[in-house]
Amino acid sequence: MPAFQAWVVARVVVLGALGFAHYVVDHAGQLRSGVVSATHAGLLSWDGAWYSDIATKGYAALPREGLRFFPGVPLAARGLGVVGIGERPALVLISNVSALVAGVLLYRFVVDEGWGRSLAVRSVWLLALAPPAFVFVMGYTDATLVALAIATLYALRRRAWWWAAAFALVAGVCRPTAVLLALPALVEAARSIRATGWAERTARAAAVVAAPVGLACYLAWVGATFGDALLPFRFSYFFVCPEPYLVMPKVKRFRDWIFDMAKSFPKPHELFTRRVSKKA
Numbered sequence: 001m002p003a004f005q006a007w008v009v010a011r012v013v014v015l016g017a018l019g020f021a022h023y024v025v026d027h028a029g030q031l032r033s034g035v036v037s038a039t040h041a042g043l044l045s046w047d048g049a050w051y052s053d054i055a056t057k058g059y060a061a062l063p064r065e066g067l068r069f070f071p072g073v074p075l076a077a078r079g080l081g082v083v084g085i086g087e088r089p090a091l092v093l094i095s096n097v098s099a100l101v102a103g104v105l106l107y108r109f110v111v112d113e114g115w116g117r118s119l120a121v122r123s124v125w126l127l128a129l130a131p132p133a134f135v136f137v138m139g140y141t142d143a144t145l146v147a148l149a150i151a152t153l154y155a156l157r158r159r160a161w162w163w164a165a166a167f168a169l170v171a172g173v174c175r176p177t178a179v180l181l182a183l184p185a186l187v188e189a190a191r192s193i194r195a196t197g198w199a200e201r202t203a204r205a206a207a208v209v210a211a212p213v214g215l216a217c218y219l220a221w222v223g224a225t226f227g228d229a230l231l232p233f234r235f236s237y238f239f240v241c242p243e244p245y246l247v248m249p250k251v252k253r254f255r256d257w258i259f260d261m262a263k264s265f266p267k268p269h270e271l272f273t274r275r276v277s278k279k280a
Contacts, residue, residue: 002121003103006128011096013129014137018042043092048139051077055087059225065235067222072174073141091139099136102147103127109154145175152181152211156188161203165210172214176232181211 025039044052053062055074073094080090103124110120136143148171155164171178189204223229
């Protein structure tokens, strides 16, 4: 099956690159400690280390910065840890199984939508081998989110509203960007809604709000536990990344540009004042 073939090739490429990185680190002499530690961490380096610590230690044992990593996949890894699989291997397992599921669902989705098997094959290969897809092999949440997003869209197109709601709800607990699933859900739910009964309207509404509800559940827990529901958004990576990156000229110019753009936007009360003055 094309999805499985692409999945296997992607893992050969990433693991081969990781093996080469280990060889370079072991034979290149002195390197920066961050490079060495990230290489030795393997599939749990970078953000994977955060997810691993959340799964094994919980949020309370970590800096507040860790709250920007949502709990869906770490909770699943902890659940697998209960049945004998360690939390760290479970993170990698969940990510890789999710990547395979995402490929299978994408292939089926493209074919069932009438776009043909040729496009479906190209789609799954692109999903597996696009440069950012290396994180689908690591202990990240990206593969799980993509699988849930495709499952949500597939269910929406088949009018399986409650399934779509379930997938979107879990996605909302995995990554904040899952709230964007509310947009296609709204489009699909609005189709021929006048010809439906209240039971189906309720199901459609559930599919629309499910992802935002998942996000809201996590934020509500953060608020109840740490006193500020918006803490996950107060620690955006762009503003907490290591100092060497912040002083790089291009990064610094881009950050300054964002701040300048934000200052140039009118405040809400200014917009209201302008509208009132125009009406007058």
